[in-house]
Amino acid sequence: MAALFGVECNPGNWHSGHVVMPSRHAHVMLVTLNKDGKAAPFVYHGKVRYLRHEGSGPMSVVLGVGA
Numbered sequence: 565m566a567a568l569f570g571v572e573c574n575p576g577n578w579h580s581g582h583v584v585m586p587s588r589h590a591h592v593m594l595v596t597l598n599k600d601g602k603a604a605p606f607v608y609h610g611k612v613r614y615l616r617h618e619g620s621g622p623m624s625v626v627l628g629v630g631a
Contacts, residue, residue, distance in 0.1 A: 568608060 569592070571585050583592040593612075612627040 569585060569588060569590070571588065573583055573585075581594045583594075584590075585592065609629050612629050615626040615628050617623055617625045
């Protein structure tokens with residue numbers, strides 16, 4: 565997946581679900597929507613924008629997708 569962003573990363577970083585790319589001034593968050601505890605595949609849907617967050621442990625983050 566790093567190739568989509570034109571960067572090289574340690575594969576272990578991608579498996580953590582959060583990758584910081586300082587050269588691109590970006591964070592990549594890989595999120596699964598499967599709530600039954602089983603791993604779901606990651607799908608890249610494009611750039612997101614922060615909308616809001618709630619809570620602190622766990623924290624819910626709401627992001628908008630697209631322009």
